[in-house]
Amino acid sequence: MLRQSHHITRWGNKFDILGIIIPAAVLTIWYSVTRVGLVPAYLLPSPAQLGQVVLDFATGTWHLNPYSGTLWAHVTVSSIRVLHGFALAVIVGLPLGLLSGRMKLVSRLVDPSINLIRSIPGIGWLPLAMVWLGVGENTTVFLIALAAFFPIFINAAQGSRNVPDTYLRAGEMLGANKFSLFTTIVFPAALPSILAGLRLGLGLSWAYLVLGELTGVNQGLGAVMMDSRMLGHVDVVMVSMLYIAVLGWLSDLVLRSLFRLAPMRTGGAPQ
């Protein structure tokens, strides 16, 4: 009589041996060409050397380069910037999106402007942001907030717009007022879509963090990339890229686990 329960969100995928083939091949070729000396180390360090820099960047054990042991300082600075910009995007984008999805007046008011601004590529804002906000901190946070805003807004709007009328009717009939309908029905019903938007926004935040930090700040992983490139430490450039990826993955994990605390059941849409 009982149906099998199934969660909407799932953790890791099953391990698939097929997915290993390409990374293994790349690693083998990489190892071979650096071993034989086909590619000089200043263009492409060997996997072993890179591994050592990965550890040294974090621990400072070998003092391989000027960045040895400074990872945590840069990670902290970069993470705060992402959090700052992402939070701004959420604070503005989430409520505005939810309202725009439900209220004709709001969507008629804001949608045309938002679509207009959205058609400008995020990177295109960089020069203007540098003029207006100065090189560095503010520009970076601005770029992150701007980039993360759109997916958050659009998904929240779509999620709240697609809340089935039957749920709202049921809520009204059960005595919910307009405000309650919003908090107890529109929000939970739109939650899966909201999460999708937040994840996209957070991913973009890291991308735009790098863009902002490339343009002349002293600290942060993006700054390390640019700086070490000039000093000829290709290995540090690559290691920074790696750590950015890890941070992006970790932050996504944190976001998803926050949402796991809330029930994400959507069930089947009612007729």
Add this chain to the structure above:
Amino acid sequence: MMDQDILTITNMSFNFINSPGNTDLRVLDNISLTMAQGEFISIVGPSGCGKTTLLNIIAGFIHGYDGQFSYLGQSITSPSPERAVVFQSAVLFPWLTVYGNIAYGLKQAGLKKAAINEIVKDYLGLVQMVGFEDYYPEQLSGGMQQRVALARVLALQPKILLMDEPFAGLDAQTRLNMQELLIDITKKQSASVVFVTHDVEEAIYLSNRVYVMSKRPGKVIKQIKVPFTGIRHLSLRNTKPFITLKADIWDLLVPSSQGIPARQLKLVSK
């Protein structure tokens, strides 16, 4: 003294505007209907006859009709827990447990946690769903979902229960069980019910009166008082008066000009 009418509809018509071709579509045509306190009425009619629209107007979901319509002497402007609706699909909130779904309306009414707890327990018992508090709707069968849907509105002690083909999506056996449960509950709660269905047998079995509607634009063709008194049992369905009444209503729904009167068909098959 006769029971006071809780619901009065006089000469109600309703059009859907802006249908394709920009012409108004007449859905309800000059409907008149009354319901006394504690009465169980059914509205039967073919699909698309406007019976669900009528129910939605009574619920307060749809506005903009012609004619008079009053509920306890007042006009209706918005939905209210006093006129509770059980939809065709249960429309439970999938992010809430069974407990949360039944508690929802009670929370909106501002009741205290302890009181809510008590009431939810009572109504879980009433619909025979004790032990399923922590289940999510998607984990329940269709029949169980409808029980929860019934419990969440009954818990608010509505003056009228509006039911829109609530058992149409259930298998035959579950439907019978739900009908028995509904008879049992309405007896206990002395509720007034408007029951929309296309199942003639179900309509007769449950109701005091049956309104038969024509296909679109929906008119009331006939209003039939169901003559059976006292407690109804399944065996009633096989009695001659029941079968005759059923055949009569079928004749109204499917005009005899289309062939042999349904009553004769029934007699042949018997």
